[in-house]
Amino acid sequence: MTLAALWTYQKERFPLAKTAPLLAIFSAASVCVSAQLSARPLPGWGAFVAGFIIAMMLFFQMRVCDEYKDLEDDKQFRPDRPIPRGLVSLGLIIWLGVGTLPITALAAWLWHPPVLWLLALVWLWLAAMTTEFGVPQWLKARPVLYLLSHMAIMPLIDLLLTGLEWMRGGGAASGLWMFLALSFVNGCVLEIGRKLWAPVNEIAGVDSYSKLWGPVKAALVWWVLVALSCGLLAGVGAATGVFWVSVILGGAGACLCGASAWAYAKAPTPKAETRMDTVAGLWVFACYAIAGFAPFIARGA
Structure with a gap:
């Protein structure tokens, strides 16, 4: 070895x-x-x-x-x-x-x-x-x-x-539950996002959400979870004093995620599959960056 x-x-x-x-x-x-x-x-x-x-x-x-x-x-x-x-x-x-x-x-x-x-x-x-x-x-x-x-x-x-x-x-x-809920939903966003595959990449005997629900429904479920995550991010932002920052940044990110989900649903190609996996990771990264550091940046400004 x-x-x-x-x-x-x-x-x-x-x-x-x-x-x-x-x-x-x-x-x-x-x-x-x-x-x-x-x-x-x-x-x-x-x-x-x-x-x-x-x-x-x-x-x-x-x-x-x-x-x-x-x-x-x-x-x-x-x-x-x-x-x-x-x-x-x-x-x-x-x-x-x-x-x-x-x-x-x-x-x-x-x-x-x-x-x-x-x-x-x-x-x-x-x-x-x-x-x-x-x-x-x-x-x-x-x-x-x-x-x-x-x-x-x-x-x-x-x-x-x-x-x-x-x-x-x-x-x-008392508001910690919102952040824990955000982690739960983001875990689902990551897990589903990495299993939205192109039909040509589906593997016999291996489960994927694109196979379970079909590309269109699977993309919709994924984006609904992103929207829920965005709502929880706004809730955390409200509790930490950066509600509008969280809404604006989170909303922009959710719209970009929606565009990626729409493109995948219309044409679930290998390129779209890779994009969904990447966007899911970037969304989760952005959520934690906004939740964790926006209050300090806002106060510094």
Whole structure:
């Protein structure tokens, strides 16, 4: 096994160039929003470092769990993926995932040991997800419920990340639920957005939302979720004093997302498929950037 093989694996299955910036914004925004909602000063830099490490480790652990539970399907339907084609072994990836567990726990403990309780909650849900909650066939036969149950980990992760601020700062703000709901909806936006495929790219035996609902309905569902996300962003903005900034910036972004969804629905080509995946990521990135940092920029102005 060479480092080159691991480098190829990360490019295909956990692309750091795309993942690290998104998680840096996600984790930092979570800490900032928690402080803003509670009208508290920002915590020390250690909270932001801990948040980024925890986010990176958790999302890699989620990838490892996916590799484990999807291996048989990948062997049958997606043999070109790194593990089925023999680039790396499942055992190696699992050991790498196990190796991130103490790093995650240490990052939480060094900042504020009680945060470990929230980390344990995330790990418990991740374990349940990996076993498909004990009913894999029943759950897979219900794609919407499957999506909702798996995306529930997003607000749990955000509860953990915001907890780096509020557990040490004196308690969570009453408006925190809006930010957690935003994370849940944005998780759905990302997940559906990456599975809106061109008909020529559909894979037999592999579920996609474009196959489940058809390109037109799937694009509509995706954009409705973007609109809901935009509404929650405005709610967070109202609670942190930047309602109109959130409405204007979020509304502009939602319109661009709508244009992409419309183009995909009219012509679900491979190019449109790639655009939807990219736009979904950019929308989520923009949401957290606006929610987390717009209040500071507005006050500075």
